Amino acid sequence: MWIAELSRQTDVPVATIKYYLREGLLPAGEAVGATRARYDESHVRRLRLIRALVEAGGLTLARVRDVLSAVDEESRELHDVLGAAHGALRPDKLEATDESLARVNELLADHGWRVDEDSLDRVLLASALDALDRVGHPLDPLLLDSYLMAAEQVGDADVAHLPTGTRAETVEATVVITALGAPVLLALRRLAQQNASAHRYNAVRTRPCL
């Protein structure tokens, strides 16, 4: 198919497709003469993946590029792809106090979690705890424990549900579920909060949202 058909099938403007090609997010089509290139199903899939990561997952294009390069690197172990996917889902500017870092390390050790000693997620978690401290609302240890147990259920379920097909399938599923599971979980949490709040205050919201 030509670029116009690719645009039609994915609802992405031709100009945007050209931009993604320039930016190296989408592999070039098969060149046919000097002013023509042919695209196929793989481009449709890739384009849909890009849009989903950007629109639903909220990733920047730079992050999407990181994710895609991990997906495309055939040599990567599956466990390592998870790490690469995670790398793309974190903010890059990270710093945490030694205290909160120690708290995180102790927490993970207590629960016997096997996590890379210098995983950046430890720092990210610690920096989020620091932010809560700074605004004068430190996270209650009991609440943190609830979060941890809930996260354990989710993480176990995530990994258990990864498909066992070809490498390409598993890798893409890993990336997709990690990136797009986040908005699902956050929306469910808010709905659960509304439910819990309704029971506690015995009220139902009547006003429209902001």
Added chain:
Amino acid sequence: MWIAELSRQTDVPVATIKYYLREGLLPAGEAVGATRARYDESHVRRLRLIRALVEAGGLTLARVRDVLSAVDEESRELHDVLGAAHGALRPDKLEATDESLARVNELLADHGWRVDEDSLDRVLLASALDALDRVGHPLDPLLLDSYLMAAEQVGDADVAHLPTGTRAETVEATVVITALGAPVLLALRRLAQQNASAHRYNAVRTRPCL
């Protein structure tokens, strides 16, 4: 204190404070003469809250403004403040298919959740499910159930841990825990995924992250 002292205590540049004042994120100080204004502890707190929401919570300034106006609106019921806080944590561009909306409504009804009939979080959840469908990785109903149960634990714990002090305290705590709990939960989920993956593949990541 003058603006320079406010800047010193919060590590926010004077120019940025002036910008927040112009944008209405920070209330004006008490004017003392034509070229001088006095600020106090409330400005320090507010400024720290803004930075935490922006840096750790990832909110845009427009969202922060929404949150703050809900916090400041004395008339709001507590249950309603939760709704206002939620409104500020969602993307604003939302659309979902009728199928996924029906799936969400059925799910919530099955579990007896008391959620506002036209809560935008229903639509957000549905649109995230749509995105997963579109990339060819529809969310397994069993996995969605795991997510829902985990979210229920978290939502219940969140609401149970809200402080019962003055209105202002409770409102701020609600906003803070809702906004800053998200990065905590997502970091924990990734750590849990690493743990589960380490057990499944019996591997420990050796390569540094991207």
Added chain:
DNA sequence: AATATTGGAAAGTGATACTCTCCAAAAGTC
């Protein structure tokens, strides 16, 4: 008197993610 600081406003900056305009080569149409 000299220097520094303030509030306020306007203009400038850098990043992000497109979107538009232009081009000449090629393909399709009559």
Added chain:
DNA sequence: GACTTTTGGAGAGTATCACTTTCCAATATT
């Protein structure tokens, strides 16, 4: 074979966001 349309490619332009810089004249401080 003339005419219209489409293509790939590149560059410039646009909109938004979150500042940051520059300027000002009016005070404060030394």
